[in-house]
Amino acid sequence: MMFRSLLDQYPYFISTVLLALGIWGMFAKHNLMKKLIGMNIFQVAIILLFVSSSAKFGGTVPTFDTKIGVANPDLYVNPLPHVLMLTAIVVMVSTTGVALAILLLIYRRYHTLDEREILKRMREQ
Amino acid sequence: MNQLPVIIPVSLLMFAFLTFLLGIWRRSLAYPVATAGVTVSLVASVLGLMRVLQSGPQHYFLGGWAPPLGIEYVLDNLSAFMAVLILTVAFISMAYSRQTFLKEVPEKIVPLYSLLLLLLAGLAGIVVTGDLFNVYVFLEIASLAAYAVLCIGNDKAPVAVIRYVIIGTVGACFYLLGVGFLYFATGSLNMADVAGLLPGLYGSRLVVAAAVFIVAGMALKMALFPFHIWLPDVYTYSPSGVITFVAPLMTKVGAYVLIRMLVSVFSPNYLNESFPVTVALGWLGAAGIIAGSIMAIAQKDLRRMLAYSSVAQIGYVALGIGLANPLGLVGAMLHILNHAFMKGGLFQVSGSIRYSTGLWQIPHLAGLGRRMPWTMGAFTVAAISMVGIPPAAGFFSKWYLVQGAVYADNWVFVGVVLLSSLLNAVYFFRILEKVYTAPEAEHGGASLAKDPPMGMLVPMLIMAVGIIVLGIINAAIVSNILQPVADQIF
Amino acid sequence: MGAFSSTAPLIAVIVPTLAAVLIVLSRRRPNLREFWSVGASAAMFAVVLSILPDVLAGRYPEILLFDISPGISLALTADAAGLIFALSASALWIVTSVYSIGYMRTVGEKKQTRYYASFALCLASTMGVAFSANLLTFVLFYEMLTIATYPLVIHKETPGAVAAGRKYLAYLLTGGLVLIAAAALTYQYAGTLDFKPGGFLSQLGSQPNLMLLFVLFLIGFGVKSALMPLHGWLPTAMIAPTPVSALLHAVAVVKAGVFGFVRVVGFVFGPDLFHSIGAWHVLAVLAAITILLSSLLAMYQDNLKRRLAYSTVGHLSYIVLGVSLLSPLAWVGGLLHIVNHAALKITMFFCAGAIYARTHCENVSELDGMGKQMPITMGAFTLASLGLVGLPPLNGFISKWMLGQGALGADAGVFLGLLLLSGLLNAAYLLPIVRRAYFAKSDKRNRFGEAPLLMVVPLVLTAALALFLGLFPDGLFYFYRLASDTAASIFGGVSG
16 A cells, blocks of 8 residues: 555655755765756756646646536646746756856856866965 | 836836846946836835835735736735835945946946846845745846846856855755645645635644745745855855845845745744744854854955855844744844845945955055045944944844843843844954054055045945934834734734 | 923933034134034033923923834933933033143144044933933943943054953943843833833842843943943053043943943832842942952052042942942932042043143152142142042042941941941052152152143142032032932832
C-alpha cells in the first residue's frame, strides 16, 4: 500500500532530488557557469513540482475540448499551476539571461569563470 | 478613483518603457521622463494613503475579475504606508543620482533609468498586491532589474552581483515553493481568501512547511543574519547613485512581505505550536544586530561599513516582527521608515564624498568636516539618528522596540537593542571624530573636497531634515497609520 | 492644583535654541556672536524669572505640545523643583557667558562659533530637563543634553580631548540607554509617565520588579550624577575649556543627573513606595561611599580642575543623600544644595580658569604665592572653599545644616556624622590650596597681575552670591521657599 502511494508520488521525489542537485551545484561548485546551471536545475525542479501537482488521473490537457464539454472539471487537468509556471518559466529564462550577461561581463574583465580565481584577481587590484 | 492601487505600479511600468523609447531617440529625455514617472506614482501613492486614512482599504480587481479567481490589488494602511515610503525615497534619490550618473556612466543613462523605473515598479507592485503569486512576479521583476542596475559601470560589481543573483533566486524560489504549498493546502492564491481558509487547517504539516519556506525565502532576500552574505559586497561595489535607490528599499520589501504574511495571511501565533517561526525570527534578528554592528566596527571602507550596518538594521526589523506583540510590530514598521531615510541619507553622503574626492576609505576622510560642511552636517544628523539620540527618528523606533521587548519580558532583546546603540556610536563617532577633529592630509583627494553641487546637496539635506521631522511627528504616524495595522491582529 | 496653560516654559527652551541658530549665522562677526550668547542668556533668565511669582503662588504654568509617542505628549511644566534648577542654571549662564568671552579672548581659543552654539543648545536642553512634565520628555532632553555637550568636551581637538570625548560618550550614552529601558518598564507598569508629586507608581507587582526598575534608574541617572562607580567621566571631562567645566559640569549636566533622582524618588516612586522597597538604603549607602571616596581621591589630585571635579562628585552625592533620606528637611537641604553647590563650585572653576588664562598654571603645586599676584581671584576662591567646607555665614552651611537635621529626623544619625567628616575632608583638600596661595613664597619672579575684568567680575559676583545666599537663604529668588514647597508637595501628600 505504502509502496503504491510512494510510486504515485514519484514526481515529488524527483523534484526533491533535482532541488537538492541544484542547491549542491550552486554552492559546491566553483565555476560560475556550473553555479548557473545549478540554479537552473533548482528552478526547474520547482516548476516540475508545481506542474505535477496539477495532474489528475484521467485528466486531459486543459484546453476546451468539445467532445468532453464543461460539465465535469475532473476530466481536465488543473490549469492554474500550469499558468503560474508559465510565468515562472519566463522568470527563469529572464534570470538566466541576466546572469549570462553578468557572466559575460565578468569573463571579459577577468578571463576566467572560476570563482576562486576571480576573487584572487579582485584582491590583487 | 478606485484605480489608485493599480496606478502605482503600472504607471512606473509604462514610464519604464517610455523612458527607454524616448531615451533612444533623445538621450537628454531619459531623466525628465523617468522623473515624471516617479512623480505620477508618488502622487498616486500619497492620494492613496489619504484615501485609505479617510475611508479604509481600497480594493482593485485586475481586469474586473473578482477574487479569489482574479488578482486583487489592495491599499490598506500598511501597503499605502510602504508605497509612499518607497516612492518618496525614490523621488529624492532620482534627484540626487543625476549628477553621479552623468559623471560615472554617461553613455548608459537610458537603459539605467528605464531599469531603475522597472525596479521601482517591481517594488511598488510588491507592496500593493493582494495576491500571493503576484508578489513573486513583482519580486522577480524588481530583483532582475536590481541585478542589472547594480552591475553598471564597475569591474568588481558583477562578481558581487552574481552571488546576489544566485542567492536571491534561491530566496524567491523558496517563496514560490511556500506559495505553492499554500495553494495545495487551501486552493487559493488570494491573501484574504487564504487567511480565511487557514484556521480550518490548523496543524497541517503542509501549511507549516509553506510558512517555513516563505520565511526562509524572505530571509534570504532581506539579508537576515546568517543569510546576509551577499549584501556587503553588493553594497560596496555598486555605483553610488544606484545604491541610494537599492539600499533603503530592496531589503525592506522583504521585511514587508514577512509582515504582510504575519498580518494578513497567518496570524502571529498560528504556527508557534508546530514551528516557532516568530521566535526564530526574533533571535536571528538579535544575532544579526550584534553581528552586523561588530562587523561594521571592523571596516575601513565606508560603504562596507554602511553595508554591515544595514544588516544590523534589518535585524531590528526582524526582532520587532519576532516579538509578535503590537509595540514590537509598530517598532519594526517605524524602523523600516526611519532606516530608509537614515541609510538613504548615509549612502548619499558616501556618494557625495566619492563624487567630490574619489575617496571611500575611512582613514582618508580626515578633516572633511571643514571642507564639506553641509555634507558632513547631513552625515552627523544621520549618525545621531542611527545611535538613537532624540529628536532624531532612530530614537523613537528603538523606544517602541524596547517597549515591545519589555512587554514580552524579553530582557535579552532589550539589552541587544540598547547595546547595539552603543556599538553604532562606536563606528559612527569614530568617523565624526576623524572628519571633524583630525588634521587634514596634505595631499590626496581630501584637499580638493568641497560640497557637492546643489542637485546632490539638496536631496541630502532633505533626507537629514526628514530624519528630524520623522522623529518629531512619529506619534502621528504611529497612531494613525501603524497602530491600526497592529491592532488588527492582536 | 492650579495648573494653567502658558507658553513660558516653552519659550525658555526656544530662546537658547534660536540663539544657537543666530550664533551659527553670525560666525563671521565675533562681536555679534557674543552678543547673541549673552543676550540669549539674559532673555532666558528673564523668562524663567517671570514664572517665579506664579509658582510661588501655587499656580503652575504648563504646556502640552503634540504627542511624541501614542498617549504620551511632549509636555513642559514649571513646578517648584524645576524652577530651582532652571533659575540657578539660567542665572549662572549669564555670568558664564560673560566669563566665556573673557576666557576665550585671553586664551585665544579657536572654533568659538561651535563653542557658543553648543553652549546655547546645552542650556536649551537643560531648560527642557528642568521643565519636563513626564518621563519621556525628560529622557528626550536628557539625551539631547549629552549630545549637545560633546562638541564642548572635545573642543580642543587634541588626541587627549578626543579620547576624553569617547569616554564621556561611552558613560553618558550608556546611562541614557538604560534610562530608556527604565522609562519603558515604568510605562508598562503604570500606563502613564506624567510626574506627580508623591509618585504615580501605585503599589503594583511584587517587590523585585520595582527594585529592578529602581536599579535601572540608578544606573541611568547615576552616570550623570557621578555616583560611584559611574563617576569616571567627570575628571576626564575636565580637559574641556574651563567655562565648560564651570557651567556644565558643575551646574547643568551633573545637576540634571541629580535632578533626575529628585524626579524619580519624589515624582515617580514617591517617598512611601521608595521606602517600602528598601531602595533608599542602596541609594544612601552609595551616596555615602561616593562622598567619602571622592574626598579622599580629591586630596591626591595635583591638577586643580581634577581636584575640583572630585569635589563635585562628592557634593553631588550630598544632594543624592538628601533625596534618599526621605525626610522633608533632608529634601530641602538637598534641593538647596543644588543651588548652593552650583554657586560655590562655579566660583572655584572661574578662579581656576582665571589662573590658567593669566599664568598657564594648572596644578596646585604651581599656585605658591598666587594670593599676592591675583588677590581678588584667590579671595573669591577662599570664600568658596569655606562655603564648600560648610562654614557659616556661607551658603554651604545652610544646606549642610538642613541635611544634617534631615538625617537626624530620619533616624539616620550616622549620616550626620558622615556630613561632618566630609566637611573635614573638604577642608583637607581645599584649605591647603589657600595656604599655599597666601603663605607660601613664590619663586616665580614674574608678576602676572589680576585676571582680565571680564573674568574677574563674574567670579566676584558668584562668590558674593554664595555669601548672600548664606545670609539670606530666601533672599534671592526665594530658593528656600521653592525647596520647602517641593518638599511639602511630595511629603504632604497634597497633589499639585
